[in-house]
Every structure is written in structure tokens, then in C-alpha cells.
Amino acid sequence: MTTTIDVPLDERGNPAGPGQVITGGGTRILLLPVETFDGHWNNIYYVDHADYRLLVDVGTSRSLPALREALAEASRRYGCDVSLERLDAALITHAHADHFGAAHDVRALGVPLLAHELDARTLESLPHREGLYRRNLQQLGRRAGVSDELLRGMVEAPFMPFAPLVVDRRLQDGDVIGPGWPVMHAPGHSPGQVVLIVDDVVLTADHLLNRITPVQAPASRGRGFGLETYVAALRRLRDHHADRMGLGGHEGPIEHIGDRVSQTIAHHARRLSDIVHRCREQERTVAELCEDMFGSFTSHGLIIALSEVMAHVEYLYEIGWLDTVSEPMPGEGPEGAVRYRAREGRQGSHIPI
Numbered sequence: 242m243t244t245t246i247d248v249p250l251d252e253r254g255n256p257a258g259p260g261q262v263i264t265g266g267g268t269r270i271l272l273l274p275v276e277t278f279d280g281h282w283n284n285i286y287y288v289d290h291a292d293y294r295l296l297v298d299v300g301t302s303r304s305l306p307a308l309r310e311a312l313a314e315a316s317r318r319y320g321c322d323v324s325l326e327r328l329d330a331a332l333i334t335h336a337h338a339d340h341f342g343a344a345h346d347v348r349a350l351g352v353p354l355l356a357h358e359l360d361a362r363t364l365e366s367l368p369h370r371e372g373l374y375r376r377n378l379q380q381l382g383r384r385a386g387v388s389d390e391l392l393r394g395m396v397e398a399p400f401m402p403f404a405p406l407v408v409d410r411r412l413q414d415g416d417v418i419g420p421g422w423p424v425m426h427a428p429g430h431s432p433g434q435v436v437l438i439v440d441d442v443v444l445t446a447d448h449l450l451n452r453i454t455p456v457q458a459p460a461s462r463g464r465g466f467g468l469e470t471y472v473a474a475l476r477r478l479r480d481h482h483a484d485r486m487g488l489g490g491h492e493g494p495i496e497h498i499g500d501r502v503s504q505t506i507a508h509h510a511r512r513l514s515d516i517v518h519r520c521r522e523q524e525r526t527v528a529e530l531c532e533d534m535f536g537s538f539t540s541h542g543l544i545i546a547l548s549e550v551m552a553h554v555e556y557l558y559e560i561g562w563l564d565t566v567s568e569p570m571p572g573e574g575p576e577g578a579v580r581y582r583a584r585e586g587r588q589g590s591h592i593p594i
Contacts, residue, residue: 243265244262244263244264244265244441244442244486245262245263246260246261246262246486246494247260247261247262248260248261248262248272248493248494250493253452254451254452254492254493255274255282255491255492255493256272256274256282256284256492256493257274258274258311258314259271259272259273259274259311259312259314259315259318260272261315261318261319262442262486262488262494264439264440264441264442265440265441265442266439266440266441267440268288268289268290268439268440269288269289269290269319269321270286270287270288270289270439270442270444270488271286271287271288271289271312271315271319271321271323272284272286272488272494273285273286273287273308273311273312273315274311275300275304275307275308275311276304276307277300277301277303277304277338277339277342278301278303278339281339282491283298283300283304283339283340283490283491284298284488284489284490284491284492285297285298285299285300285308285311286298286444286488287312287315287323288419288422288439288444289321289323290419290420292419292420293329293330293418293419293420294323294327294328294329295328295329295330295331295332295418295419295422296325296328296330296331296332296347296352297331297332297334297437297444297446298331298332298333298334298340298341298446298490299331299333299340299341299342299343299344299346299347300339300340300342300343301338301339301342301343302342302343302345302346303342304342304343305343305346308325308343309324309325312324312325325347325350325352326350328347328350328352329352329353329419330352330353330354330355330409330410330418330419331344331347331352331353331354331355332355332356332418332435332437333354333355333356333360333364333408334434334435334436334437334444334446334447334490335356335357335360335430335431335433335434335435335446335447336356336360336363336364336367336431336433337431337447338401338403340446340447340490341356341364341406342401342403344364344406345403345404345406348406353409353410354406354408354409354410355408355409355410355412355418356408356410356411356412356433356435357411357412357413357424357426357433357434357435358411358412358413358433359428359432359433359464359465360431360432360433360434361407361408361411361433362433363432363433364405364406364407364408365405365406365407366405367403367405367406368402368403368404368405371400374400375396375400377462378395378396378544379392379395379396381459381547381548381551382395382396382528382547383578384527384578384579385526385527385528385531385547385550385551385578385579386526386527386528386529386578386579386580387528387543387547388528391540391543394539394540394543395540395543395544398540398541398544412424412435413426414426418437422437422438422439423437423438424436424437424438425437425438425477425478425481426474427445427446427448427474427475427477427478428465428466428470428471428474429448429455429457429465429466429467429468429470429471429472429474429475430447430448430455430456430457430458430471431447431465432463432464432465432466433465434446434447434448434465434474436448436449436478438482438485441485441486442485442486442487442488443478443482443485443486443487443488443498444487444488445478445487445488445489445490445495445498446489446490447489447490447491448474448475448478449475449478449487449489449495449498449501449502449505450489450490450491450492450495451487451489451492451493451494451495451501452492452493453491453492454505454508454509455471456545456548456549457471457548457549457552457553458548458551458552459548459551459552459554459555460552460555460556460559461555466552467552467555467556468509468552468553468555468556468594469556469559469594472506472509472594475502475505475506476502476506478498478502479498479499479502479503482498482499483497483498483499483502484497484498484499485498486498487501506594509553509594510592510594512553513553513556513557513562513592513594514592515534516530516550516553516554516557516563517557517562517563517583517587517592518583519533519534520563520581520582520583521582521583524566524580524581524582525580525581525582526578526579526580526581527547527550527551527554527579527581528547528578530550530554531543531546531547531550534546534550554581556594557581557592558581560592560593561584561587562583562584562587562592563581563582563583563584564581564582564583564584565579565580565581566579566580566581566582
């Protein structure tokens with residue numbers, strides 16, 4: 242049996258409504274796009290097997306009514322009987338708010354929750370991590386050379402309230418869900434990021450997306466972060482599942498995982514080369530690199546840009562392509578900002594990744 246796909250897409254290639262994928266093994270996967278935050282869309286998946294029904298990610302509390310409507314529409318369109326109340330479990334692919342925000346609402350329906358053990362720890366202690374998160378943001382901003390005004394906006398940005406959540410099952414790499422669907426640990430974007438293999442289809446969550454590349458965080462943030470960690474997990478996914486199609490946590494289906502992994506790694510290689518080139522022209526802070534590469538941002542956008550650029554800068558520093566300048570340039574950026582320059586003797590565009 243071959244995989245069949247029926248997913249309506251808009252002009253940008255994003256899902257325009259509920260869709261369906263039937264795997265080569267005959268399992269129905271419903272793709273349910275919902276707006277989790279203003280202007281921010283997620284794909285929730287309902288894996289409908291005769292013996293097991295699994296929700297992959299849960300969205301946010303505000304998107305739960307839209308999820309129910311999408312399920313009702315999918316039921317009418319595809320002639321299936323699906324609802325949240327019929328679920329056997331829900332998998333949280335990683336501990337980012339747009340993917341886990343409605344976890345308590347889903348748990349209240351009697352649905353067991355599953356997550357990788359590393360991100361399960363985050364979910365259990367999230368309310369207590371707010372102070373640490375804000376302190377880390379402040380340190381990142383000062384090290385990057387962010388202005389005091391922008392730094393205040395970053396540090397004081399609202400933090401989504403979320404009560405501690407103890408999941409019903411902590412997953413590890415290779416664990417099996419339902420009738421035989423293995424979980425692959427894929428850290429980088431999040432320490433406990435997982436992908437799920439359902440027959441010949443891989444639900445890649447935010448590890449691999451069809452068009453954009455998931456934002457990275459510097460390795461100094463802790464276990465499970467860093468560009469090197471992310472790329473190693475991408476290669477492992479390609480080694481095992483190159484010829485399969487993927488369904489990401491955002492955007493449309495991924496036609497060929499192997500090709501998309503190669504494109505994603507090439508994107509990061511180009512970004513590394515770009516940063517080295519800019520730091521060869523002139524010593525730069527991470528904040529200056531962000532502005533050069535992406536332009537100006539609001540507080541939330543700046544946090545994402547800083548994280549992405551710092552992940553690449555840290556990697557370049559670790560492999561010897563960038564050096565730090567011991568003293569900040571007088572009058573430029575907050576005290577303590579680190580400036581980077583390309584290491585002398587390093588020429589060419591081939592940077593190992």
C-alpha cells in the first residue's frame with residue numbers, strides 16, 4: 242500500500258485546512274492546523290489507528306476550540322469518527338508553549354500525556370524556571386551587546402502562566418508508542434525534542450520543517466542545545482529515514498526527508514560562512530550581527546534572532562574560526578559586550594559542520 246496525501250495548501254505552501262495522510266500501513270493521520278498565538282500556526286496531528294488513537298502535540302488553551310472544530314470538519318470530510326474524548330494518549334513532542342500549552346486541558350479529559358524525559362523535567366518545573374529564564378536572557382543580551390532599552394523589553398516580556406505538569410509516561414530514544422510506533426530523540430531545537438515514526442511517515446515536529454529552519458540555541462544554554470547537537474540529530478534522522486515523507490509541527494508536508502535534511506544543513510553552513518565573512522570585515526557583537534543579518538526586531542523577535550546567531554557564533558568560536566576581542570569598543574554597546582573577529586589564517590568558505 243502506498244502513502245496517500247490530501248492536504249490543502251495556501252499560496253505559501255502552508256496548510257489551508259484539515260488534511261489527511263494515509264500511511265503505507267493504512268494508518269490515518271489527520272493534519273489539523275490551528276492558530277496557537279496571534280499569527281502563529283501549529284500543526285496538530287491525530288493518528289487514527291484501529292487499535293490506538295494518539296494526539297501529537299496539543300496546541301494552546303486558546304487554540305483548543307479551533308482544534309475541536311478542525312476535528313469535526315475532518316470527520317465530515319473523511320468519514321471518520323475522531324474526537325479528543327476518544328484518544329488513548331497525547332504526545333508532547335517538546336516543551337515549547339505552542340506545543341504543550343493545552344496539556345492540562347487535554348489531561349482533564351482523561352488523556353494520558355507522554356513526553357521525553359528531558360522535556361518532562363521542564364514541564365514539571367516550568368513555573369519555577371521563569372526567574373532563571375529571565376536571568377539567562379539578561380546575561381545573553383549583555384554578552385551580545387543589546388541596548389539597555391531593548392534588553393528591558395526582552396527581560397520583562399510576558400511569560401505564559403503554566404501550572405507544573407507531571408506527564409504520565411517519560412520517553413527515551415527508541416521507546417515504542419501504541420501499536421509499534423518508535424520514538425527518536427532529536428535534540429537541538431529543544432533538549433527533549435522527539436520525532437515519531439508511524440509506518441512509512443515521520444512526524445518530525447520542530448526538528449525538521451518544510452520551508453524554514455527551526456531556531457537554534459547556543460550550546461552554553463545547557464544539555465541538548467547547540468548547533469553541533471542539532472546537526473548530529475539531523476544526520477541521524479537522514480541515516481535512518483531519508484526516503485520517507487515528513488510531517489512537521491508547522492508548514493506543509495516534507496516530501497523527502499533526506500533532501501530536506503541536506504538543505505537544512507546547507508543553510509546552516511551558509512550562515513556560518515556569512516558570519517565569518519562579516520567578522521572578517523569588522524569586529525562585531527552578536528547584536529550587531531543580528532541587525533546586519535535580520536534587521537530590527539521587537540522584543541520577542543530579538544530573542545529568537547539572538548539565540549539563532551549566538552548558536553552559530555559559539556560553534557564558530559569552539560572550532561576555531563572566530564576569536565573574541567578582549568575589550569569592548571569604547572562607547573559601543575553595554576559594558577560587558579563581547580566582540581568577535583575572524584581568526585587570522587582561516588581562509589576559504591568550507592567550514593566543517
